[in-house]
Amino acid sequence: xxxxSRGFSGRSREHNPDLPPGQFLTTDFPVLSAGPTPxxxxxxxxxxxxxxxxxxxxxxxxxxxxxxIEDIATDIHCVTRWxxxxxxxxxxxxxxxxxxxxxxxxxxxxxxxxxxxxxxxxADLLGGKAWVAFEFDGQPLDPEHGGPARLLVxxxxxxxxxxxxxxxxxxxxxxxxxxxxxxxxIYGDPWKxxxxx
Amino acid sequence: MATRGKSSGTRDxxxxxxxxxxxxxxxTRTETPTGRSIQIDxxxxxxxxxxxxxxxxxxxxxxxxxxxxxxxxxxxxxxxxELAVDRVPDGEVSPYLVDDLLPGDELELRGPLxxxxxxxxxxxxxxxxxxxxxxxxxxMAMIRAHAASGSTARFHLLYSVRSAEDAFxxxxxxxxxxxxxxxxxxxxxxxxxxxxTPAGRVNRQTLEASTIPxxxxxxxxxxxxxGFVEAVADTLVALGHTAASVKTERFGGK
Amino acid sequence: xxxxxxxxxAGPLSEVFSIDITxxxxxxxxxxxxxxxxxxxxxxxxTDLVVRCSNCDDVLLTVVHSPGDLRLTLSxxxxxxxxx
Numbered sequence: 001x002x003x004x005s006r007g008f009s010g011r012s013r014e015h016n017p018d019l020p021p022g023q024f025l026t027t028d029f030p031v032l033s034a035g036p037t038p039x040x041x042x043x044x045x046x047x048x049x050x051x052x053x054x055x056x057x058x059x060x061x062x063x064x065x066x067x068x069i070e071d072i073a074t075d076i077h078c079v080t081r082w083x084x085x086x087x088x089x090x091x092x093x094x095x096x097x098x099x100x101x102x103x104x105x106x107x108x109x110x111x112x113x114x115x116x117x118x119x120x121x122x123a124d125l126l127g128g129k130a131w132v133a134f135e136f137d138g139q140p141l142d143p144e145h146g147g148p149a150r151l152l153v154x155x156x157x158x159x160x161x162x163x164x165x166x167x168x169x170x171x172x173x174x175x176x177x178x179x180x181x182x183x184x185x186i187y188g189d190p191w192k193x194x195x196x197x
Numbered sequence: 198m199a200t201r202g203k204s205s206g207t208r209d210x211x212x213x214x215x216x217x218x219x220x221x222x223x224x225t226r227t228e229t230p231t232g233r234s235i236q237i238d239x240x241x242x243x244x245x246x247x248x249x250x251x252x253x254x255x256x257x258x259x260x261x262x263x264x265x266x267x268x269x270x271x272x273x274x275x276x277x278x279e280l281a282v283d284r285v286p287d288g289e290v291s292p293y294l295v296d297d298l299l300p301g302d303e304l305e306l307r308g309p310l311x312x313x314x315x316x317x318x319x320x321x322x323x324x325x326x327x328x329x330x331x332x333x334x335x336x337m338a339m340i341r342a343h344a345a346s347g348s349t350a351r352f353h354l355l356y357s358v359r360s361a362e363d364a365f366x367x368x369x370x371x372x373x374x375x376x377x378x379x380x381x382x383x384x385x386x387x388x389x390x391x392x393x394t395p396a397g398r399v400n401r402q403t404l405e406a407s408t409i410p411x412x413x414x415x416x417x418x419x420x421x422x423x424g425f426v427e428a429v430a431d432t433l434v435a436l437g438h439t440a441a442s443v444k445t446e447r448f449g450g451k
Numbered sequence: 452x453x454x455x456x457x458x459x460x461a462g463p464l465s466e467v468f469s470i471d472i473t474x475x476x477x478x479x480x481x482x483x484x485x486x487x488x489x490x491x492x493x494x495x496x497x498t499d500l501v502v503r504c505s506n507c508d509d510v511l512l513t514v515v516h517s518p519g520d521l522r523l524t525l526s527x528x529x530x531x532x533x534x535x
Contacts (some may be wrong), residue, residue: 002256032496154515183515183522196517215465252462310461312471313489
């Protein structure tokens with residue numbers, strides 16, 4: 001450990017029982033990225049679920065907007081230690097998208113415009129736990145925060161909430177996505193502090 | 198562990214040390230409304246090349262640590278080095294360094310780091326330096342090394358700042374201006390009273406009119422916020438400079 | 452904050468390499484471009500880094516810091532050339 005820097009405290013790290021271990025509370029919304037921000041026109045945007053037979057279920061932006069939309073109020077937790085309470089979003093539940101889909105596979109690989117990937121077990125996408133979100137805080141989701149739409153899976157570390165989401169593929173096994181291949185935990189439960197592999 | 202000193206190879210490759218050293222703040226000097234320079238004594242420092250940087254590590258009482266990189270404004274062989282820091286809005290480390298740090302405080306540093314964005318006095322070609330805001334810092338080390346070595350290589354600095362009060366090292370730059378160091382000042386928001394050109398950003402015309410042309414094959418160093426550096430570097434290549442001759446250091450930001 | 456560049460790798464990678472990595476020339480697995488690592492685009496994710504080829508934007512390497520551990524994934528670098 002380094003020498004203590006007189007008078008330095010860093011960002012506010014108030015202890016709060018509602019915070020997962022090792023997290024601190026922020027009122028900002030930090031932008032972290034693994035690459036350049038893609039610019040996607042909603043006219044070209046599509047979300048695709050590909051099942052194990054190769055069958056693709058596809059929604060255009062307009063088709064997504066025609067589905068039941070939910071208001072979501074939730075806390076979010078980033079592996080880089082910041083947490084944000086009470087964030088508000090609007091999006092379409094993955095339960096709605098999976099309604100007409102038959103699959104025997106238990107895992108998914110999520111894909112984003114720009115090439116980012118992350119793996120999420122199907123059970124963590126269903127049961128009211130995940131959305132394709134396109135509004136944050138009452139405004140259309142900003143490109144630097146993943147707009148036009150991102151995956152929102154707030155019960156896992158936020159790297160799983162893939163920005164610029166464009167679809168997912170059913171997988172037989174829990175294959176690691178981008179960060180998972182580079183050292184992050186394969187699952188990422190903030191309450192068990194599953195940051196790294 | 199590797200020892201400091203010239204290598205016997207064909208290039209003076211800087212030896213890297215991953216060790217954190219403790220320096221003591223000797224003095225500070227206000228430079229701008231949001232920035233100051235900090236003079237630090239680091240026993241055993243042994244000097245650094247012009248353009249290198251250090252990592253600064255701060256540790257809170259509960260063990261929380263924050264690390265940031267800062268360019269070194271000096272290139273002296275002594276154990277004293279100078280940093281110059283601009284306060285980033287909502288920053289975590291820069292407000293501490295600009296507002297809280299006091300002479301006598303200890304500071305952990307790792308370095309010197311980086312052997313690419315570097316000017317050595319043995320270089321004889323003309324040098325074009327282009328700095329935006331606090332991007333002047335590594336360029337200042339190069340200017341000081343140029344003066345101290347007696348190099349007669351032609352140096353030209355283009356320094357872009359929001360207004361005159363936002364410039365670092367103003368007096369020293371004016372004092373160092375000479376036959377071999379010329380300076381073009383660009384004010385992007387507020388020009389000084391009586392300034393011949395209205396305030397405005399560096400653009401292709403500025404670079405065409407006020408930098409050493411590609412035909413003279415200068416070594417070019419561009420430093421500042423990412424957006425500034427990329428716009429300038431792209432334009433220089435469009436003006437005929439080879440990509441290999443343009444070295445860049447991005448500070449992040451917009 | 453937007454991206455920075457490979458000059459920022461000097462500190463983190465000083466814990467792995469004894470030479471200055473920013474001046475080392477890397478070859479991109481995807482496009483074959485050869486450039487000093489200082490010229491690569493570096494994206495910051497907390498203390499973790501994603502380093503991308505300045506020619507084709509594909510990932511050259513990543514650096515993940517965890518307590519007591521530094522994970523360097525070099526999957527996008529076909530080769531590294533350094534002056535010795």
